[in-house]
Amino acid sequence: MAAPKSCALWSYCGRGWSRAMRGGQLLGLRSSWPGAPLNARLLSQEKRATETHFGFETVPEEEKGGKVYQVFESVAKKYDVMNDMMSLGIHRVWKDLLLWKMRPLPGTQLLDVAGGTGDIAFRFLNYVQSHHQNKQKRQLRAQQNLSWEEIAKKYQNEEDSLGGSRVVVCDINKEMLKVGKQKALARGYRAGLAWVLGDAEELPFDDDKFDIYTIAFGIRNVTHVDQALQEAHRVLKPGGRFLCLEFSQVNNPLISRLYDLYSFQVIPVLGEVIAGDWKSYQYLVESIRRFPSQEEFKEMIEDAGFHKVTYESLTSGIVAIHSGFKL
Ligand SMILES: COc1cc(O)cc(C/C=C(\C)CC/C=C(\C)CC/C=C(\C)CC/C=C(\C)CC/C=C(\C)CC/C=C(\C)CC/C=C(\C)CC/C=C(\C)CC/C=C(\C)CCC=C(C)C)c1O
């Protein structure tokens, strides 16, 4: 695991305690820093700030991972149907827009972290396969003198139909990965797809390995967001791209009010009726409100070493897509 960048951590402390409180998450000070404000030094010496949030609850940092694991272990089988019910299918549009923004080239090696049941991975494979086949058709039409056998051979090898592109789905939860693998089998996805059990905070991959790193609706659940961002930077090749689709801040007061009413009055009820798990969906809607705003998260991505960091808010800011590059 890449050691936290002292400059980034220092700039956290250097910009004062409030910066370390970003998104309501009390970031643990790992050592009393000579330059840190007095109250931060006292806190780090007397009582390490090792608390974080689990929805609106404050919990010891070491407990959050287990609680999040239980949430997704519980909802895994109903995860996909709940997404459609809660968002009336709009989450599919958000994920399609993520792929449209990605526009992967042939041969792209994608790491989809917190990939769960594979929604992003399947979209990636569909995208690269359709673009590769369209390119192949254009090339074949340009070569009038090919024999039938030569044409048939070009269409036969599925591996080739991906143009060398590959996607690795990495997730910490066995049940979510199990549902994803079942979906892949049912939909006929075989080539170019791998499933890896792993933690976003400590990825089981070498440095400089992937062209694109995506994380969709996952980073909100991670205990140490800064560590996950640093791991994303580590495993990307120079020139690689980071893309994050996550819930964000609604700025329109009316929509924000309606969204809150819908979130806290309807979604947990849907969670209980459909998934038999009111608490996990209460966690969902609370965790959304505890996540940093678009601008704050942009700064966190920059602190992790990414450049040209931008974001695009969708559906009045209910979600946002953040993008950055490892240069
Ligand atoms: C455990 O963690 C997780 C588990 C998972 O399964 C999934 C995830 C990851 C999550 C996703 C990928 C998607 C999650 C989706 C959401 C959080 C919801 C996203 C919300 C929208 C796209 C629409 C938001 C709605 C608005 C902006 C405002 C419009 C709201 C209304 C018209 C409803 C107003 C609600 C009230 C006034 C509350 C009081 C009313 C009642 C209790 C009566 C009953 C009301 C209804 C039945 C209204 C239902 C309305 C709709 C279904 C329409 C929704 C509106 C739109 C599509 C605009 C994960 O992390």
Ligand SMILES: C[S@@+](CC[C@H](N)C(=O)[O-])C[C@H]1O[C@@H](n2cnc3c(N)ncnc32)[C@H](O)[C@@H]1O
């Ligand atoms: C809301 S689901 C998103 C799944 C998928 N990306 C999608 O868009 O449908 C969140 C996923 O994050 C995973 N997750 C939570 N904490 C994680 C961590 N530290 N490392 C890797 N995955 C994690 C959960 O197991 C779950 O599968």
